Amino acid sequence: MTDRSAAVAELVAALPEGVVATAPAQLEKYRMDWAKDTSAGMPCAAVRAERAEHVQEAVRWAARHGMPVVPRGAGSGLSGGASAVEGGVVVSLERMTAIEIDPAARCAVVEPGAFNATVKKTAAEHGLWYPPDPSSFEICSIGGNVATNAGGLCCVKYGVTTDYVLGLDVVLADGRLVTLGGKRIKDVAGLSLLKLFVGSEGTLGIVTRVILRLVPAQLTPSTLVATFDSVRAAADAVVGMCRVTRASMIELMDKPTVNQVEDFAPMGLDRDRALLIVQSDAPEGARAGEMELIEAACEQAGAAEVFVTHEADEGAAFVRARRLAFPAAEAKGALLLEDVGVEVPLLPDLVARVEEIGVERGVEVVCVAHAGDGNTHPIVMYDAADPDSVIRAEAAFQNILTAAIELGGTITGEHGVGRLKRDALPAMLGPDVMELNQRVKDALDPQGILNPGAVLDARS
């Protein structure tokens, strides 16, 4: 028996039957997230924790053996934040799915494996709402949402995950469990460690419980759909409406995206134009005024057509079309998904630059965006069987990251750095901020066992 297999046997023995998977066939599903990171390794074990103690046991074991630990939620991450490390252990939170609603404190106490959609649904049973809504909300877990500080469509008005996290239980790199925050709304006692763990992509600790703030149920929104001859004009409309409204959704699909979605699930969208989908959930009385301002911004920017509906179903159909952008692109072939963002006034420059990069590199780049946040998802399509296409796609991917940085923007607005964008992070943050990141990482994970190689370089 090798040292490693002795160590694995120790882990299996320390946890209840069925918690630790070690068979290669079982482990295969714990190797990658949706980023399909080809550098992902084969773990020696996957711990399917059923409670926080199992996570603690696994981390203590890993700390003892100096073993890499990769935490994993639903595996829907898009940046390789949950790629397994060769020979390390994956700690999966998929079995920890409890949700408890406290209507009086207006919060939800949630285990990390619970799906975002289930939290929303459970809150809705109490007339409450958990706003953050990644496009993947039906298949992504709250733990992953916290790990990446996930955004979504309604975030333009309602903020991102961190704005709703009141408390966290976190298993630290040495296996201790700490509780940060709680159901109280305001708390400034000590450093903002709670906020530091949100968005840390499993590099500082493993979240085993989340207390989420809830708000009253959203009003049924009205929806405006506008078409534009150019994606820049659509982005101009976004800049205009962001100055004067608080729309609850501002989504942009460029012409190639519209076409991919129409190919995937035809609903009669105008294939010749870029599309904006804007919603207002302002209360009656303020609704009409806000919709007028949105419409005026579209017309000001030269909209070809504008259509408004107050029917929930009709509006939802357009939002569904928008949510299909990624599946529609996946159905077309191999792709590289971006998540770059800029300040809203620079959105027109960014989308125009993305379009140019596609032309320059001779690859198809389709672009959807949470436009009201300045957060875009250019998708670089390529032919995996054609080495030249792969090279051109990768060049386009890098060019887009560089374009965002040159515009003073970010390489990731909501997906996280993971492993796919790690090498681009220094160019964005610069050496001093990189060093700060590393110092905080070293302070909280001195052995470097937590998700090594995600966000920052792994220790060599």
Place this chain on the structure above:
Amino acid sequence: MTDRSAAVAELVAALPEGVVATAPAQLEKYRMDWAKDTSAGMPCAAVRAERAEHVQEAVRWAARHGMPVVPRGAGSGLSGGASAVEGGVVVSLERMTAIEIDPAARCAVVEPGAFNATVKKTAAEHGLWYPPDPSSFEICSIGGNVATNAGGLCCVKYGVTTDYVLGLDVVLADGRLVTLGGKRIKDVAGLSLLKLFVGSEGTLGIVTRVILRLVPAQLTPSTLVATFDSVRAAADAVVGMCRVTRASMIELMDKPTVNQVEDFAPMGLDRDRALLIVQSDAPEGARAGEMELIEAACEQAGAAEVFVTHEADEGAAFVRARRLAFPAAEAKGALLLEDVGVEVPLLPDLVARVEEIGVERGVEVVCVAHAGDGNTHPIVMYDAADPDSVIRAEAAFQNILTAAIELGGTITGEHGVGRLKRDALPAMLGPDVMELNQRVKDALDPQGILNPGAVLDARS
């Protein structure tokens, strides 16, 4: 010439004339903030920085000489976060007051010495609003707001300072300046260092520029005033309305507070009862419905009287009365100001316990609260000339901190730990979270020169 005076001469020579104050008469005003911390020392110098470079120069100098650096905004802090350290240097940001509004990106670029009220006013000139509104908003600076993650009255609906901070320039403990975040709304690239610096009370770095998110101007609110025979009943009403509304202000004054305010500035408040002041800024159409829910919660909790006004001036008069609670207490005599908070459903227990503690200790405790956040400000009154009164007041102060901790709450909701509550922090956070705080502090300020003795123990 002693070593210290040689060092001070070096500092004076390194900065433009008039920036460094060294005369004792000049330094007196840099010794304390509003907490009037009697343990405050006499600094060797105060650097009145006019730009970030001056802050860098001062910190580099302090790092070279191993000298404590206490950053200071407007000096309106209530926890001794800006108490000078004997023989150290105070870096005052009072001269850095520039404000620039970017209406297209909907944000404000603000130097730390700018007053909160001035930011609000400047934003309003563009039809925009900066929500966070500490009671001291007319005399507190944005730098201090960021340092403490300040709250205020509208935070129950609009969130606290951290929710509006998009970017920071920070001078680190070695004098380097880093830029975190920017005008972009969403950004998850790297650890959430931006959020870590917010609320760090000058212990991790000195903020020299802040980018604040702005929102469209608030609608003129409607105001409900309700009186209750007991403070517990008033708190019960708060719990009831928090379940079903998003009021834009929920402030509570207990009977002793009402009496102090009436003594200070008579306006005909009912001296026999506790008072709730609640506002709704919901748009027309939703306004009446929200006000009805608020009223119903008051009646359900047994309100003696309920009064509603839609007149802005009339509503503002009640809010002004609320804002007078602290000055009115100050006018009465010596006081210890608390800032404890609990989850909203436990507010009735907390305010009742606070009342009991006053009786038990034989001291007057008056209590105002940002009740919708569960954040209360009990004020322990005492007679500074009577040693027994001082002892009883201090005991009551500690009892209230303990009561908050026993209810799972916080020792500070918005004022910060500073030096006054430092010794209570371990009891609240426990040894593991204290150690995490210290590890992060050590990682970013290895010499321990930044605001030593605030939040955490100073290095011995």
